[in-house]
Amino acid sequence: MQLDQAQQIIDAAVSPMGDGPLNEQALSKHLHPLFSRVLARNESTNEIYLANHSLGRPLDMVSEVVQTALDGWYTQLDGVWNEWIDARNRYRSQISSLLRWDDDRAIAPKTSAAQGLRAVLNALPTTRPNVVSTRCEFDSIDFVLKAYDYKQRASLRWVEPDAQDLMQPDTIIDAIDDSTDLVVVSMVCFVTGQVVEGLDRIIAKAHACEAMVLVDAYHAFGVLPMDFRALDADFIIAGNYKYTRGGAGACFLAINPRHLSQTGGVPEHGTLFPLDTGWFAKHNPFAYSRDDDPAYASGGDAWLEATPPVLTYYQALPGLMLSNAIGIDRLRAYSLDQQQTLVEALTTHGVHPRVLQHRGAYLLIETEDGRAATQQLKAAGVNCDARPLSRSDRWAIRLCPDLLNTNDELETAAQRIAPVLRGI
Ligand SMILES: Cc1ncc(COP(=O)(O)O)c(C=O)c1O
Structure with missing residues (x-):
């Protein structure tokens, strides 16, 4: 796939969503089809991916665009x-x-x-x-x-x-x-x-x-x-x-x-x-x-x-x-909405994340043992990570939703997270 074609496909997916705030229905209809490969993985693994702050999920077209860059080498050599x-x-x-x-x-x-x-x-x-x-x-x-x-x-x-x-x-x-x-x-x-x-x-x-x-x-x-x-x-x-x-x-x-x-x-x-x-x-x-x-x-x-x-x-x-086609302002607003949804779902299930007033794209849950927590969360079907805090012996579990996570997924993630963290 040539880069111009990639741009056209992206523009054609983003423009029907209009200029207003992003919403799940429009994202599912227009954008999710561009991610069919990673979304198919969701079905086959039953895993909820909340490690988007670590390794972002690729569009399907990435491999086709890279393939075209390589094809040009075969067909044009130094041209x-x-x-x-x-x-x-x-x-x-x-x-x-x-x-x-x-x-x-x-x-x-x-x-x-x-x-x-x-x-x-x-x-x-x-x-x-x-x-x-x-x-x-x-x-x-x-x-x-x-x-x-x-x-x-x-x-x-x-x-x-x-x-x-x-x-x-x-x-x-x-x-x-x-x-x-x-x-x-x-x-x-x-x-x-x-x-x-x-x-x-x-x-x-x-x-x-x-x-x-x-x-x-x-x-x-x-x-x-x-x-x-x-x-x-x-x-x-x-x-x-x-x-x-x-x-x-x-x-x-x-x-x-x-x-x-x-x-x-x-x-x-x-x-x-x-x-x-x-x-x-x-x-x-x-x-x-x-x-x-x-x-x-x-x-x-x-x-x-x-x-x-x-x-x-x-x-x-x-x-x-x-990212440019959607615009960072809209991505930011949607990320904050998703974080809020996840905070409410977690709180309902008795887990109280640490919500900083000025924060980036993810939520924190503090825990004693971040390695054990993330392993058990992965086994329970939630992929996230944890990093040690610098001033204490505690760890921060990081949970980052993105455009591909539905609200249903966030609710299910909270249901899966609560029993694991209560047991640690
Ligand atoms: C704040 C910050 N800087 C830099 C990096 C990556 O650094 P590098 O590209 O040198 O591996 C990361 C990766 O997680 C990061 O979180």
Whole structure:
């Protein structure tokens, strides 16, 4: 299936739903047929999938789109490159739309969020930057920062959450001072799903101290309406395997245009420029010139690297197109409705989830033993996961409904969850 055809099919499914709020009847009629493969799995396994925050469910067309990308290789050999690069450009464009960003080239595709973080750390003007980050960052980010700290390629200052495992913006703000070079902070914390309020104040403080801010938006991308220009972060990292249903390996680094050169060329010493690079980031890659100094491409292309992993773009595009076609505002409103339905069903069955006022796409249930709980829940027919909380010995079970979960399913999930958690 060609990408244009994929877009047409998605548009034809979304437009009959109108512009109003999403509702289950319209979703079942118009959108669920695009997911027949994963929905068929529901029937055969009797499992209720509430791990949508972990690995999003793919549209049927993903495998057909990827197949077409591969077919082009067989039939056109090196003539396929134009199509592959076109897919990369569409990928950048779909992501920039979700960030309400008008410069597609400010999006540098990456294969992981960690790769985006490393690209920024290595690009900073100082060789041992002072970094402020929090104990609530995802393991990949946490590990990269610790490795840099250990190798004395960064000096870390860690900010702790409060006794309720919540990040308080003022503790981050207080940790930033004139010695800070970079702040690394999540928009939505991965364990609790807390939306970190006051990011604007954190960013303003960092900028007042001439520090840059990298926002990890993995649990916000495709969930919360975002506006990169208004946010004014220097960098955003995120990826597609969760809410935008794009599978593994399809991530990105977004670079604020104030860090991009209009003309490209050889950067000044002591400025921000990427070392995680390759010939796709060269000023004129197909000139094959070998100047002594590195002349970078203009704009965000300077942050491209070497020959790109083209199939990841095909794999991620259908989900991105769907998210853009529906619109994040409507997806968010529907997600909050579904969460409310699940909260009420759980409460009726005697289970009291922890409902944060400012939260992303999932609910929490605290438990002593997250591993045992999720194993038993899976055996009872509810697929979810759990992560350890950082301030206590307890775990947070994470439950995330999505467009494919019906209200009946949420009620059944609550019925299945209650006896399991009462027994733990
Ligand atoms: C907040 C957050 N950041 C990043 C990632 C993924 O990081 P990486 O792409 O480096 O594996 C996740 C995955 O769950 C996450 O929750």
